Amino acid sequence: MLVLTRWFRRALISGICVAGLLGAGVIPALAEPGDPGDPGIQEPAPPPPPFELPPPPPLPWELPPPPAPDAPPPGEVPPAPAPTTPPPGAPPTGDVPPLPVGLLKNSPNNGDVVGVAQPVTIVFAAPVTDKKAAEAAVKITTSKPAPGYFYWYTDQQLRWKPTQFWPANTDVNVNAGGTKWSFKVGDAFVSTVDDATFTMTVTRNGVVERTMPMSIGKHDKKHETKNGTYYVSEKFQKMVMDSSTYGVPTTSPEGYKLDVFWATRLSNSGIFVHAAPWSVGDQGKRDVSHGCINLSTDNATWYFNQSHPGDPVIVKNSPGGPYKDYDGYDDWQRF
Template identity: 55%
Template sequence: MGARRSARFLARSAAGVLAAAAVTVGVAVPASAAPLWPGGPDISLPPIPGITAPAPGVPTPPVAPPAPVEAPRGPANFSAPALNPSAGEVVGVAQPIIVRFAAPIDDRAVAERAIDVTTSAGDVAGRFFWFSDSQVRWRPDVFWPANTTVTVTAGDASSTFTVGDAIVTTADDDTKTITVTRNGEVVRTMPTSMGKVGHETPNGTYIVGERFRDMYMDSSTYGVPVDAPEGYRTYVEYATRMSNSGIFVHAAPWSVDSQGVENVSHGCLNVSTEDAKWFFETAQKGDPVVVQNTDGGILNGRDGLGDWQL
């Protein structure tokens, strides 16, 4: 507001100066005018380039202030970026808004001004963070209010999605237990086994991503050959991704005796088949999974599902 107020003040001041100049030159004083009083100053003025005095008796036309110039709302290549979540999706309370542009953005501040986020819950404070010159993300400062409608517009693109119930999962290495709440009420408690020594599960707030009814987990995907001493290729069921680095909540019937007792996984949250199936069917995209009290450091905020560390 201060910048706009100053701009308007300067525009009015400039208009006043121009108007005053027009009135002055409108006097049509001869080149060698007499003083207004004996010994007084000569009131003759030098001509002002580009301004011609009107004829005597002709009123001076008003001088309009210059039209304000509005700052551009977005860069030239800001048409129809891809938006995530897409229209109609239902997501969890930790889900960020992801805007992917068709081309790199030169002026990030201009791009941010062209992105609007509104909610049915009123104003929700949040901030932008850039993953690259062609991808910016926005998330609230705290989790979204549950059961809220959110609309994001960016350039020519728009998406309206819904934040569902607040399903918050906490995995605590002190108790080796996973606790799931829905809108503040505990709905399930599950014993777990997390990452063993050398593969400790990082602490932090993860975001639920894709889900697989079954899949093969392969150590070669992060650089450890399957035939190496620490290598593996294991079939698992009910796998719910919580990091792009390969951490899942999944069924591990082979470690049931260790769940709730000791950590034996390569970083994933091992649970029973029954608990894994329940979580697979209950968790939704964007739900937070908070891991705490491990020796695994902090989840990388650039993981892609680690936005809450940024």
């Protein structure tokens, strides 16, 4: 009998075990590096790359021009644009040439309210030789139609007034070589002094407001009040009237020096509407003044409070002849 050694028996048993495992299709748990592993287990597929939008096309450097407007049909001319004119009363528009001589002062002042007989006065810093150039540099606009004209009171003083009294409640704007101002014409506050009836009748916008007894210059060939259109220039609640200021001594029979109240100046030759309580007995009956229009204190106060510079006072039926004294306020008589 064959006797096997211990080592041979162990080798034989190990070979039988390996053969049995191979025959059964068993794969050892440990594999060599690089072994493909179990083919029955599938690895997950890699995810697809993320979806990307294509880049936008580059913008052009310039936008296309807008389409041209349709041309008018042949023979048809497009209408001309309407002319642009400032509304009545608007400040003067456009440029005016410069004044040939500097502006010294003007009247009325900016913001004044004046009467319907008030002229526009421009005083230059020196006499003007090129008068046409000066007139061309002055532009006047009004809120109501008021045709008028320039006239030269002196070589240094240009004036403008309407051909008739201003329309009541008119806004006036003046541009003199680029210097601008505006004023307002108020109500038509018009007084008529009738020496035939010894009355002073005052109307406002054509309606009679008051008729007052009055007395004007006495008929002695020296003091008669002259006929014509005056206008209010300034007012004094109290003033001293002195006959020596026009050459008559206060000590002479015709002289005087006294306080006078509610005095409204009409001329630079000394004509005022004023209170004259000393002549109330003559007012409405006869003329006894030195040329002024005498009223009672009540009537003179009322007129003083109601009137404005530029309010006209028309004297008629006096034996004194026409008012043409060249005293600065005879615009409506001489021009």
